[in-house]
Amino acid sequence: MLQYSDSSGTVAAEQPRRSATYNEKNAIMSEASLRALPPPTPLYRWLILVFVSLAMFGNYYIYDSLWPIVDLLREQRGFSYQQIGWLSSAYNGAALLVLLAGGYLIDRWGTKRAITLFAVICLFAAVVTAWSPSFEVMLAGRFMLGLGAEPLIVAATTVLAKWFKGKELSFAFGINLSIARLGSTSADWSTGFASPLYANWQDPLWLATAVAGISVTAAILYWILERRAESHYSLGAAEQTEKLEFKNLYSFSPSYWYVVALCVVFYATVFPFRSFAIDYFQQAHGLDRAAAGILSSILPFAAIIATPLFGLWVDRVGKRALFMAAGSLVLLPLFLIVTYAPAGPAVSLTIPFVGSAVVPLTLLLVITVLGIVFSLIPAVMWPSVAYIVNGSRLGSAYALMTFCQQFGWIIVPLTIGYLNDKFAAGPENIDGYTPGMWVYTALASLGLYFSYKLWRTEQGPNSHGLDTITTKSAALQK
Numbered sequence: 001m002l003q004y005s006d007s008s009g010t011v012a013a014e015q016p017r018r019s020a021t022y023n024e025k026n027a028i029m030s031e032a033s034l035r036a037l038p039p040p041t042p043l044y045r046w047l048i049l050v051f052v053s054l055a056m057f058g059n060y061y062i063y064d065s066l067w068p069i070v071d072l073l074r075e076q077r078g079f080s081y082q083q084i085g086w087l088s089s090a091y092n093g094a095a096l097l098v099l100l101a102g103g104y105l106i107d108r109w110g111t112k113r114a115i116t117l118f119a120v121i122c123l124f125a126a127v128v129t130a131w132s133p134s135f136e137v138m139l140a141g142r143f144m145l146g147l148g149a150e151p152l153i154v155a156a157t158t159v160l161a162k163w164f165k166g167k168e169l170s171f172a173f174g175i176n177l178s179i180a181r182l183g184s185t186s187a188d189w190s191t192g193f194a195s196p197l198y199a200n201w202q203d204p205l206w207l208a209t210a211v212a213g214i215s216v217t218a219a220i221l222y223w224i225l226e227r228r229a230e231s232h233y234s235l236g237a238a239e240q241t242e243k244l245e246f247k248n249l250y251s252f253s254p255s256y257w258y259v260v261a262l263c264v265v266f267y268a269t270v271f272p273f274r275s276f277a278i279d280y281f282q283q284a285h286g287l288d289r290a291a292a293g294i295l296s297s298i299l300p301f302a303a304i305i306a307t308p309l310f311g312l313w314v315d316r317v318g319k320r321a322l323f324m325a326a327g328s329l330v331l332l333p334l335f336l337i338v339t340y341a342p343a344g345p346a347v348s349l350t351i352p353f354v355g356s357a358v359v360p361l362t363l364l365l366v367i368t369v370l371g372i373v374f375s376l377i378p379a380v381m382w383p384s385v386a387y388i389v390n391g392s393r394l395g396s397a398y399a400l401m402t403f404c405q406q407f408g409w410i411i412v413p414l415t416i417g418y419l420n421d422k423f424a425a426g427p428e429n430i431d432g433y434t435p436g437m438w439v440y441t442a443l444a445s446l447g448l449y450f451s452y453k454l455w456r457t458e459q460g461p462n463s464h465g466l467d468t469i470t471t472k473s474a475a476l477q478k
């Protein structure tokens with residue numbers, strides 16, 4: 001009879017006839033060698049982080065490579081805004097399907113094989129998206145991207161948890177997310193450093209395919225490193241990846257559901273806004289593509305720097321629910337300012353090796369503030385779940401949150417595309433973009449409502465300490 005440690009650390013008896021999963025076998029093998037081998041060196045841990053994060057870099061680049069060519073797809077291939085919305089939502093449709101099985105596959109194959117396989121799926125997705133002028137083929141490519149990209153993110157998180165648990169886990173998550181966001185930023189910057197490619201819709205997508213190659217290479221290097229580590233270091237028993245489970249949903253507390261609701265409306269606002277932003281800056285504000293790309297890049301670029309800093313700050317001062325409410329409040333007026341406020345004076349922006357842009361001050365300020373909110377809310381929201389949910393159910397809680405996130409994110413691009421088409425949005429009719437901006441504003445007000453409810457709950461007897469637990473208070477409790 002086999003014995004293995006489950007994620008809560010208890011030893012369970014293996015059921016007869018069920019073959020051991022990859023992690024179970026790994027746990028048994030590492031039990032035997034645990035005493036003989038030294039722990040991995042810090043350098044080895046950080047190398048693992050770099051390769052897994054580079055796999056994420058490619059993943060985020062491919063996802064965002066579509067947005068700088070929205071105008072070309074409309075002009076050269078006659079796509080409507082609604083078809084652009086479908087190209088965005090196809091990713092989420094696939095993610096909804098695969099997230100149900102993702103945890104199982106990662107557990108079965110182990111993260112080495114899973115990350116490489118998902119990176120290869122992303123590479124194929126990039127090829128299919130760039131391949132043919134047919135809308136249906138492109139849609140299939142974006143669907144395939146959802147099948148690879150979202151479970152790759154889950155697998156990467158599993159790797160970080162395994163290598164950094166009890167070490168610098170939050171900081172490692174912050175660095176991982178920053179490198180991933182560099183992928184989004186680079187896709188926006190490609191309008192500058194790769195501007196000759198933007199003569200047609202296809203070449204920027206081939207560039208994305210090349211970046212997908214970086215992702216696969218990084219995944220293979222991670223595989224080699226982790227395999228070497230298994231015989232040189234004691235890695236401890238691998239955690240089992242928790243599955244998405246729909247039973248016992250009711251047992252999560254109201255605070256958890258307020259965080260999930262905030263997550264749904266927050267990402268349903270920011271990600272679709274980014275999808276249409278470069279085209280919007282071109283059509284409604286008269287920027288050229290390179291300037292629109294540079295302006296759009298400020299959002300993920302701000303997040304690269306500010307997300308880890310907000311993480312460190314919040315760990316020191318607590319006040320997590322308050323920070324989420326404050327971020328939601330700041331988000332609320334931004335889309336209306338973009339729509340109704342005067343453009344203000346033109347200001348010049350230069351990004352070394354990328355290019356320069358002259359952009360209206362109002363847009364620059366709004367995107368910068370949006371970038372700060374995009375750093376603050378994710379930096380506080382994702383780690384907050386760990387304070388609300390019991391450790392043994394944390395994996396399920398995150399999987400469920402990511403699953404719910406897709407529902408908002410699938411609907412909004414379709415809605416914005418529909419509204420832009422219905423109101424004939426374009427350079428001759430800038431007002432046609434206004435209904436879409438009101439949709440973002442309505443979602444942001446829901447975000448404010450959910451974060452206020454969370455804050456109120458956390459002030460009362462059912463608090464989980466979101467506003468009170470700090471690194472200092474946690475250390476005193478030990």
Ligand SMILES: C[C@H](NC(=O)[C@@H](N)CCCCN)C(=O)O
Pocket residue numbers: 059060063064150153177267378382402405
């Ligand atoms: C941490 C969070 N990640 C997600 O929301 C992922 N489910 C999807 C990311 C897709 C980006 N192209 C984030 O990025 O804030």
